[in-house]
Structure formats: C-alpha cells, structure tokens
Amino acid sequence: MTRPAATAEMLIDDARVRVTRFDFEPGAETGWHRHGMDYVITTLTECQMVLELPDGETNEVLIPAGTVYRRDEGVEHNVINGGTAVMSFVETELK
Numbered sequence: 001m002t003r004p005a006a007t008a009e010m011l012i013d014d015a016r017v018r019v020t021r022f023d024f025e026p027g028a029e030t031g032w033h034r035h036g037m038d039y040v041i042t043t044l045t046e047c048q049m050v051l052e053l054p055d056g057e058t059n060e061v062l063i064p065a066g067t068v069y070r071r072d073e074g075v076e077h078n079v080i081n082g083g084t085a086v087m088s089f090v091e092t093e094l095k
Helices: none
Strands: 009-011 017-024 036-042 046-050 056-065 068-071 074-083 087-095
Touching: 017 074, 046 087
Parallel strands: none
Antiparallel strands: 009 017, 017 087, 036 068, 036 087, 046 056, 046 074
C-alpha cells in the first residue's frame, strides 16, 4: 500500500540540536526510519498515531495536543496518521 508522505520542515540544525516540524495529512506516513539520536516529540495537534514496528507489530496511540515525550536513540518505526484530521508535531533531536 502506498501512502502519501508526511512533510518535514527543518526549523533548526546546529551543533546541539536538530528541530523538525512534521505535518501529516490523514493516512500520511514518515516511511521506515531509525533514530540516530535521542529525541523529544512535542505534539501540536491531537495525534492519532499508528506505529509500525520492525517485528511486524502495529501500535495505535492517541496523544493529546501539547504533550511532550522523549525516546532514546535507536528507535525504528514507521509513523502513520491514523486519524481523520491533520496531525502535527515537532521533533527535537539531541546531538
């Protein structure tokens, strides 16, 4: 199944952090990726995420707007907007 790609806008990329805004139309995805740095996500909208994982598992999570969470380097997944509205978050990678 081919899905539309989420859009990514680089906001900051300096010696200490890389900050990127991601916007997903309903059904859009990031594509498979592995995080090479620890990172923090700040949701701008309610995010109804579908997370495809390397072991074939799929997790569905609803994250309220304004929520902040962090993950360690090495996370591998494909993030999909499983909702009916645009989904947006800011990712801050720690260099």
